[in-house]
Amino acid sequence: MTRGVLVVGASGFLGRAVVDRLRERGVETRGTYYSNRCDGATRRFDLFADDPTRLPLDGCDAVVFTAHVERTDHDRDAFVDRVERLLAACGDRLFVYVSSAGVFDGDAGRYVESDEPAPKSKYGRRLRAFERRVVDRVDRHCVLRPDYLFGYSRGRLxxxxxxxxxxxxxxxxxxxxxxxxxxPAAVTEVAAAVAAAVVDGVRGLLHVPSPxxxxxxxxxxxxxxxxxxxxxxxxxxxxxxxxxxxxxxxRSERFVEDVGFRPxxxxxxxxxxxxxxxxx
CATH class of the missing domain: 3.90.25 (UDP-galactose 4-epimerase; domain 1)
Structure with a gap:
């Protein structure tokens, strides 16, 4: 049973929905924010400026990363270094990273988990770099790839x-x-997939196969x-x-079976x- 979860980026559009969904499933949460403090996000954290070893990880079995950091102006080496520092600080906890369909070149479409990523943008390359570090350095992990988030998060479209x-x-x-x-993936349904990773033990790479x-x-x-x-x-x-x-x-080779619903x-x-x- 998961005792607690730290949500990095808990004040964001997806982060708020993740906090709410985890709470609905009986999981204690704490969260970070970058610029906008809100319910569930009370600790300010800047990936590129703050020491990740000072994150409030005591009592947390899992970390969910929903912060939008891949469009940063920091150079790639600085980006990778900060990701690696974060992962090291999280230790052996479950790490759930919300990536994106941006890891693909967008030439073919209908991508499944076994398709090889080929990012063609700076954003996509950084998504892929983060994914690789999670897979290589964290034994218990789940990497989610949704596309085009939409819907209501705490009443805001x-x-x-x-x-x-x-x-x-x-x-x-x-x-x-x-x-x-x-x-297009509903933010509440992506949050439900994150909760499935935390509570139900969904692991590995998982696409959110919305219509x-x-x-x-x-x-x-x-x-x-x-x-x-x-x-x-x-x-x-x-x-x-x-x-x-x-x-x-x-598309997905496993989403409906593992998560239990069709987007x-x-x-x-x-x-x-x-x-x-x-x-x-």
Whole structure:
């Protein structure tokens, strides 16, 4: 039985949902924040400036890392060094790292866990570097890869759908790529997968195989689910830009069996949360 969990990045969009889900499952949590202190996140921690040996790890059997650090301006060597220091400080505790579909090049899509990552962005390369250190240095670990997080976390809608909502409510039209494919993952369902790793013993590499859709269809379905004028969301083609990920969709060889549910579409998720105030 897990006694306690430290959530690094507990004040973030995903971190808040992880804290809430772990509490629902009877797990004691404590958490860190970088800039915004909140319920469940009371210890400030900067991966690049603070000593990880001073993290409040006493009584914790597991560490969940949800902090968004891979887009940092620090050079790669500094990034890797701080990741390694963190992992060393965590000792033999279970370590759950929430990565992303960004470790793939986005050329093929429908990636499964056994597909070899080929990141083509700085962000993706740092995700992959973090993953490798976790796998190589931590005996008990789980690396989760979701894509395109969305939904409500403590009553706040994600920034993607919030931006679209603001535009359509203002009477504007907004266009999204109808040939860019994603597997949008509900933040609450990713949090449930994290809890499965902590409480139920799910280990190794695990994709969150949410239904594949285009960026355009995602935003239009989201607006429809919110009861807003979804026809103001228009399709447009992707530009000829090799740095863009044309298809980062995910499948899984084990998610449903290990975690116990099948991830839902944006329509089903948002409609099921229709009574949640839209305060994002």
């Amino acid at each position: 994600d920034k993607r759908l919030s931006h679209t909502r603001e535009r359509v409510l203002a009477g504007e039209t907004v266009a999204y790529f109808d040939d860019m494919y994603k597997s 594949r859709t285009t960026a355009f269809a995602f935003h239009r379905a989201g607006m429809a689910a919110l009861g807003l004028p979804y026809r103001r969301v228009l399709p447009e083609p992707m530009p000829d830009d090799p740095t863009l990920h044309r298809d980062s969709s995910l 839902r579409s944006v329509w089903r998720v948002i409609r099921s949360q229709a009574d949640v105030p839209a305060t994002g």
